[in-house]
Amino acid sequence: MARDFYEALGVSRDAGTEEIQQAYRKLARRYHPDINHDPGAEDRFKEINEAYQVLSDPATRRRYDRFGPDFRQIPEDMADAGPRRRRAGGRSVHFGPDDGGGIDFEDLFGSIFGSGGGFGPIPGADQEAELVLSVEEAYRGGKRRVSVDGRGGREYEVTIPPGVTDGQRIRLPGEGGQGRGRGAAGDLLLRVRIAPHSRYRLEGRDIHVVLPLAPWEAALGAHVPVSTPGGEVKVRVRPGTSSGRRLRLRGEGMPNPGGRPGDLFTEIRIMVPPRPTARERELFEELAAASDFDPRRGH
Structure with a gap:
């Protein structure tokens, strides 16, 4: 026995007959080898089949509950009186004490997969x-x-x-x-x-984008355009903005037809002219001479 029969069917030890039947039906549909072609499906189907045969017969179940994995070695007359199993018309039929309250295993199996000697309608797999x-x-x-x-x-x-x-x-x-x-x-x-994008980075419905700024835009403040997947939007940059600062535009991220849209986050990155003109260099030199700002000093 690979494991406890109750565990094999996923039911508790005090489960009723109807709960055991429902568990078996569900698992049989999932693991029947004509439907499930995974390598372990056939062994799993045999396991739940055996578990069902034992737990669906009240007398056999009582013996199993009483003696555990060795219940088959215990003669039936040593267990409590209860239902018995016999062959009837070439089929295995379980009878209760009144010869009418048991479960026909093959009829149950047929109700799952159809009758008439073959399988009934089986839905295709997703x-x-x-x-x-x-x-x-x-x-x-x-x-x-x-x-x-x-x-x-x-x-x-x-x-x-x-x-x-x-x-x-x-x-x-x-x-x-x-x-x-x-x-x-x-x-x-x-x-x-x-797919990865050269400009946008997604986190759920939030969009992250780098916002390049000229030094004077960061120092003086500005309204600058930001490109988004939905078009261009304007962002207000406050005076004295430094690289690394993030600005959040609520609702400008990915849309959400069923709820709140995502947000757009812009990360400031200050850029300088790679090859300044003579006039630009002159102005930067004037600024350097006039300013006492030291970015490496705590402020």
Whole structure:
């Protein structure tokens, strides 16, 4: 026995018959080897099958509760009187004390997967693919033709919601794995990946951007334009602003149709002319002579 039968079905030791049945149905759908092709699915299905056969029979369950993993070595007449199992018409049927209150295991199995000697409708599995977007595409949203690898070049028209975030999934109903026995097809889930950008850095719905300033803009203050995925906005720079300071523009980040939009954070970076003209050099020299400001001294 790989593990405790109650643990195998995910139920408590005082679970009732209905709870055990529901747990079995759920796990059987998930791990049946005709549906789940993972390497360990068949062993897991056998485990829950065995656990169900033991716990669904009141007498066998009492023996298991009383004697633990060695219950099969204990003769039935040593346990409390209770239901027995016998073969009937080539099928394993469990009867309660009144020969009518038990569970037909194969009927239960058939109710899960269909009857008539085969499986009934089995829904197709959901499938995933990656959808790479630029920051601008994620910001604006809209429609886009998408080709998914492994689908023979087939294209899908995808509606991208404005403000979609990295990791978010866009669902295409009915475009996943095919069902069996008239089962509905699964869905195709496009997992969004937002490509790195040379200017913008995203943290959730917040956008971070560097704001270059000329020395005089930082010293004197200014209203300067900032480029965002949604267009240009104006930022007020206070006099005496230093490099590294962050300015926050509320609501100017990624949109959010269902709630509050993100914010835009600008990080100040003061730039100097790489090759100053003669006049610029002259003015900087005058400033240096007139000013007693020392950026390396505490202030």
